[in-house]
Structure formats: C-alpha cells, structure tokens
Amino acid sequence: MSEPAIDFLKGTLDLMILKTLSWAPTHGYGIARWIEQCTDDTLSVEEGSLYPALHRLEERGLILAEWGITEHNRRAKFYRLTVAGKKQLRTSHEYWARFAGAVTRVLETAPTTA
C-alpha cells in the first residue's frame, strides 16, 4: 500500500481522467484503479481530488454521467466522454507532450563549457 506518492496538478488529473474514459466508460473507482495499474501504483489518486474533478468535468460538459449496474450488481455512477471531451483530450494531450518535452529538455541540457 503506497502512500499517495505525488500530489497532482488539477490539470493533469483532468487529462488522465479524460484519457481513461476514452478507452471505455467507467465509474470513479474504476478510473482510480486504472491510473494506479498503469503506473504500477506510482501515481495514486487522492479520492478527495478525484470526485470534485469528475463533477467539474461533468459541469463543463466534457463528460456525461449515468447511473448503471456494475458486474457485481452494485449501483454505480458511470462516466462517459462527450464529443467536446474528446476534442479537449486531444488538445490537452498535445499540450502536455510539448510541456513535458520542454521540461525534459531543460533537465537534460547541460551548459556547454566555453
């Protein structure tokens, strides 16, 4: 059981949620588990941030919520990506790639000796 390792920026959490949902509709717990599995528990989603993030995304119309039944016959709230969400995912993913690339470059570039 790893501690919540790194604190997330809100934006990256949104991005990861959108990406997760792009594979298939799922509930909040499912999103948390997927992220943990993908990263081998390196990233652990803090529940306190997850659900507010989900609700905000829903308010913005990027995802849609619907109550459904899980495989264990429990009632759960499933989320799904909307068309607007898909577009936002693409944009944010591109931005993230550029950003991460830039940070990486800064970290790896050593000053050239004169």
Place this chain on the structure above:
Amino acid sequence: MNASWRRYLRFWGARVEEDIDDELAFHLEMRAREYMDRGMNERDANAAAMRRVGDIARARATCRTIGHRRQRRMHRAQTLDALVQDLRYALRTLSRQRGWTAVALLTMALGIGASTAVFSAVNSTILNPLPYAGARRVAMIWRVDPKSKVMITPDLEMFSAWEKESRAIEAMERYGTEEVTVTGRGEAAKLGAARIRPTFPAFTGLPLLRGRTFVREELVPGGRQVALISERLWRQQFGGADDVLGQRLMLNDKPVTIIGVAAGRMRLPMPSALPTDVWLPLVKDSLVFGDLTVARLKPGVTDSAARREILDIIKRNNLTPKLSRSRFELQLVRPGDVVSFKTSLYLLAGAVALLLLVACANVAHLLLARGATREREIAIRTALGAGRVRIARQLLTESALLAVAGCVGGVLFAYAGVRALALLRPASLVALAFTSLDSRALVGAVVMSALAGIAFGFTAAFHAIRRTTADSLRGTATSGGGAPATHRLRSLLVITEMALSAMLLVGAALLVRSVHNLQNIDPGFDTANLYSMNVQLPRNRYPADADRRRFMEQVMREAGAIPGVVAVTAAGATPPGIGGFMMSALETRAGMDPAPQAMMMNFITPNYFSTLRLRLEGRTFDEGSLERNDVIVNRAFARKHWPGQPAVGQQMRFGDGRQKSDEGWMTVIGVADEVPTGGAMREPDQPLIYQPMDPRAGLSRISFAVRVKPGFDPVAPLRNVVKTLDDRMIPPAVTTVDADLASSIASQRFTMMLLAVFATLAVVLSAIGLYGVISYVVTQRTREIGIRIALGATPRNVARAVVSRGLVLSTIGLALGLVAAVWGTRVIKSTLYGVTGTDPVSYVATALTLLAVSILACVVPMRRAMRVDPVIAMRGE
C-alpha cells in the same frame, strides 16, 4: 445541452446530496473490498479504506457545491426555455388574430397616451408650472382693492421695505415686460422682452449658459446698453456659437451688446403672450407697463403668515399707497392659479381619466372574450397533458406581452400627444407651450393599464381552466351559454363603458352648445366686413406727439382712399381689445365716492361710432371736444354713476375731491352701448370712458378699424399703406374683428374639441365592447336560436331578440351614465355658457346617439343570428 438537461432531470432531480453520498459510498466499498481481498476482515478493511480515502468530508462538500450550482443553472435554463416557448406561442396566437390584437393594442395605447398627455399638461401648467428652484414657494404679490377686486402691483417703497425687513421671504424680484422690435437680421420681428434686476437669474436657480448678469454701470439710465438673450434666440440667430458674447443686437433701432445667454427654461413667473427672448436690465424709469413683484418664501412659511408679515411691515413703516386711503389687502398668488383655463384643464383631466377607464374596461373585455373563444384549444391541450399551471402561465404571458406592447404604444402616443397639445394650442393658451411629458403621469397610466390587462388576462385564464375538459370538447357546455360568471362580468363591463361614455358625451354636448352660444353672442356692433389693424409706433422714430398724430392721419387718409374701403377710424383699441385701464376716484356734481374706481378707457377719433356702427345716444366728438373736455361713456358707466337719469349732459371729473378749484370738469355728450372688452362677452358692469384722441396722451399703439365692401380683402392694401409711409415698421397684423372675437373664446373651443375627441373614442370603444358581448351571446345560444327557428320563429323575431338584449345592456349603462352626468356637471358649471348642467337637449342627444350606436353594434351579430341554419345549430357541430 438539451440531452444532458433531460438526463439530469431524470436522474438527479433534487437529490444532489443523496447521489453524491451514494457515489462516494460505492467508492469506499470498493476500496474496502480491495483490502478484504488481501485478507483483512471487514471491519479493518472499512477502517483502512476510510483512512485511505482521506478527507471525505471535503470532497463531499465540494461535490455538493458543484452539484447545487449545476442544479441552479439548469433550473434557470429551464425557466428561460419555458418563457421563450410561451412568448413564441403568444406571439403566434396574437398574430393569428390580427384584428383583435390591433384593437386591443390601439385601445391601450390611446388610453395611456391621451391620459398621460392631458395629465402632463395639467402638471406643467397648473401644478408645477415653474422650473425654478424652490418653485413651490414662489408666489406673486398683489395689492387688492377690496371694493373692485382689482389687483395692482405693490409700489417700489413697499418692495424695498419688504426686501429689507421681511423674515418670511427668502428672496424677491421686481420685473417688467415689454415687446421689442429686432431688426438687422433678416426681417424685422417682434420679440418678448423682460426687464429684470441682475439678481433675477439667481432667483430662478437656473444658471446662465454663457456670459454674466448685469453690473452696476449697466443699471443706470444712459449707461451701457446690454442684454441677455434666450437660449432659443441664441440657437436660432447665432447658431449656438460661442462667440455670441460681445455681438450686437438692434433692439428698437438701438444697438445692444449681448453679455450672456439665459437657460432655455428660464421664463417669467407669469406667462406672457410672447416667450421672453431678450432680458434687459431694470433701469429706473424704463418700465412701460409697470412692474410685477414675485417672491420666494422661506421653507415652512405659510402664505397667510407671509401675508400678515408684509402687511405689518407696511404699517410699521407708515407706507400708504398713494391712490387710496382706505384699506387694502395683499394677496399671494401662485403662478399656477393664474392660468386662466384652469377649470378647463381640470375638466379635460377628468374626461381623459374616464376615457382611460373605458379603455381599460374594453381591454379587459376583449381579454375575457378571447378567453372564452379559446376554450376548445385549451381543452385539447389539457387533454394532451399540459399542466394547468403551465396553461395558465402561458395565457398570462400572452396578456403580459399584450400589456407590454400596449404600454410601449402608449408611451409613443403620450409623447406625440404632448407635442400635439403644445403645437395645436390656440395662441392665447400660452402656458401650454411649456408642456412636457410628466413621467409620473406616464408611469401611473402605464401601471394602471398593465395591471388591468394582466388582471383580466388572468381572470380569463382562470375561467378557461376551470371548465371541465369534456364540456369544452363537446362544445355544448350548459345551455345557458358559457361560464355564467364570465358572462356577467362582461355584461357589467359593457354597462360600465356605456355609462362612462354617456358622461363624456353629455359633457361634450354641453360644451358644444356653450361654444355655439359664445360664438353667437351679439357683440353690440356690426362686425361684418370689419377689420382691425394694430400699429405700434416706436418711440425713437416718433418721439413727438405731432409725429404720431401725423402718422395716424396719413394712414386714415390713405386707407380711406383704397377703393374697397368704406370707412376708417382710429382708436386706442378696437373691440375686443382694451384701450387702457385706470383706477381713479370720481367726482360728479352730485357728490363723490373717495374710493378709486376701476374703469376702461379708449381714445377715439370722431367717426369711431359710425364706423363700428355702435349705437350712440347723444352725439360724437367734434373739433372742439378736446378743448371742452367732452367725454362719452358707455351704458354701464352711466348706470353706475347716474342711475335712472339721462347721462348726457352730466359732468364729472377725476380726483379725490380735494381739488378746491372748479377745474377739470368733463361733460358727457354721449352714451354708447357696451362692447366686448377682453372676452367675447359684454360684461354688464364694465364702465368705459371714451375720450377724443389727444396727441398729448402719448399713444404709441394705435388701432385702426376699417369697414370694407363685402367680399373685399383689405389685408395687403392696408399693410402696403403702412409700408409706404414707413418701411422700417414691422408689418402690422390685420385681422377681422370676428376672428378676434373668436380667438377670445379659443380656450373653450380647444377644450370642446378635445372633449369631443375623447367622447368619440369612448363611444367607439363601448360599441366594440357591446358588439363583443352580443356576438358572444349569439354564438353561445346558436343551438337555442336554431330550435326557435325550427319551431317557427321568423328571422325578424330572432333579430329583435338579439337587438333587444343589446339595448337592455346599453340602456342600463346609459341611465346610470346620465344620472352620474347630472352630478358631474356641477363641477364644470363655470365653463358653461348659456346652458345649465341639466340641459335637456344635450341629454336627449346623448341618449339618442348612444342608442343608435348600440343598435349599430348589434347589427352584425344580429344578421349572423338570422342566418342560423336550424339543422346545423341543433346538431351542435
């Protein structure tokens, strides 16, 4: 947006908290299950899960906030959506029935517009006529002669004493009015001018737009000639340019420097014939007609307290007026009181209020009628599942939309009405020129109409919903015809409209008769083919008496030479004008009354009576009359001073009896019939003295009366005569004496016209209302009518039944209205002339008119009833 909105409604509803709790609970449960899968027991697993999840309360709170926010936004969007839908539907429905909608809108707009315009006029002219600072405390001060009730202005000594010592008065001003001729810029024109003290602009509280007020050097006779001009003159003649200061204006042929521009709203407390365009300094001895006194009381001081104080001040300072040793009174007159047509204006206000009521009743009526005809539509919608509340809201939206549109139209009409009043006013009603749209009146009228509209729309909606669906769909309802409550209400409305219209018609009829009587008053002399030309002789070009006399004689000679002219005479004034007015004590050989009398005077040439064909007992003046101090008096004068005796030969002189010598006696050589002085009517108690045209009298204003051959128009030739003799004179006005007499009753005619317009509108609206009701009844009773016809009734019988129903309603309304009119006309008694408030002719005419209109209103429904096919009617559609 719509999809998620619907989904939201389905799954969230008001259960924001519960949903969030459920969602979080599920998450916790799944986490606990993780731990249990790894071997923990349930209790420990739950605890571990709780620990893991962390601050769940904060998450819940945040989610709740978001949830509620969404809920509110959805709710708003939903309401807005519904509103838009209602509005679109309302628009569609209204435009489908264009005729009805147009009538309703027009009714509201006219009602609001007319009433606002008139109320605004009342407000601007009577209630709040002055745009001054502290206008409510401003009043004119007059001395009143207790016997003759003549009002005179207080003299300079009194004014100075009051200004120095009064503690009730905050500020006071003296001013005089005159007319000046402006030349040099285009055609010569006559402008209104006022002579004021430098402190006058400050008194009004209206700051000057440019420049400054007068300074000491400009206040002495012979000092610098300066003037302030009005904003109107500034914009018209100088284009509103900034360099107007220092420019010159030629006033009465003398150059005057402009030192400032007065605000457009600055005007004298009492309206004068010409608006004041030039403000001149009040220099000693500069006043032609005497000055007027106006004061502003300190806040909280009553009129009676102020009056007492200024009377005290006079007594304390031993100031006795020169003319009278007897008591006199002081009176404070508010500017609004002097408006001569005050009663007429109040009358119009009352009339237009009635019209507004009729308009409201009509709109209400129309709404009810429509509510009834839409029963089927509403029933279908109810059957299809629309909630009652929804339908009611939709109907209300319709009424509201109608009310808003009507109000907008009303505002436009009100604005136009105010402009129309100001433009169409007869010239004598000067104060009307300053009418401006009063926002309070507008708001009042709008609110009233809107409330009426919405209230009745609501009632209609309410009734429409109450009917059961089955009944409406069947279309038969009860055989009585419709919801009895609505029907009663509508009948009541029609009766009310009829009653109000009857009142208006009676008022209009009475006024029409009054005006007719006024127009046919015998003026006492022959006014046919008689013209009057008034000429003003500027003092600078006609300084000497001889110059003026020469001008007068030249005009008489030249005018007499015009081929179409029969006779020309000259005088101080031609009736209904007044030559002059004086107050003096009078002494006769029999004794004297020391109190000064008020009397009119006129200087005339000997052929005055023959030209006017005014009956004269005795003889007219001749060459020696001036020497001999001859006078001619009118019958009123003779009756007053020599009752029961022949006046010819009697002697009199002015003075208070203190002259010891035997000088100054005048002999009466003739007695003339009375003539109208000032108004169209000949006052039986207006004494008038005629004196021979005396060059020393210094008359600068001469009126020529010209009798012409029938059909001859002397206007151009007469003006030409004057122009030839003096081309720098303003072309004089030449009018027929008949026209002058007519314009003196202009105020009554104006009121009469407006009242007639209002009455007509009210009658038309009532007719529409009556038509609506009868029409409705016919529709509801189609079945019954069909049965009757099948049983043998002739179309005539049916028609009679329909019409008699309509007549019953209107007769009731008429009767009520006539009774109310008898009571109401007591108020307007003072504006009537020659008719009483219960004049039978007017009442009968009103009754006949309304009955005729009612029958007409029933014609269409009647014909519809007559054409009912009994088979179709009985089948009930």
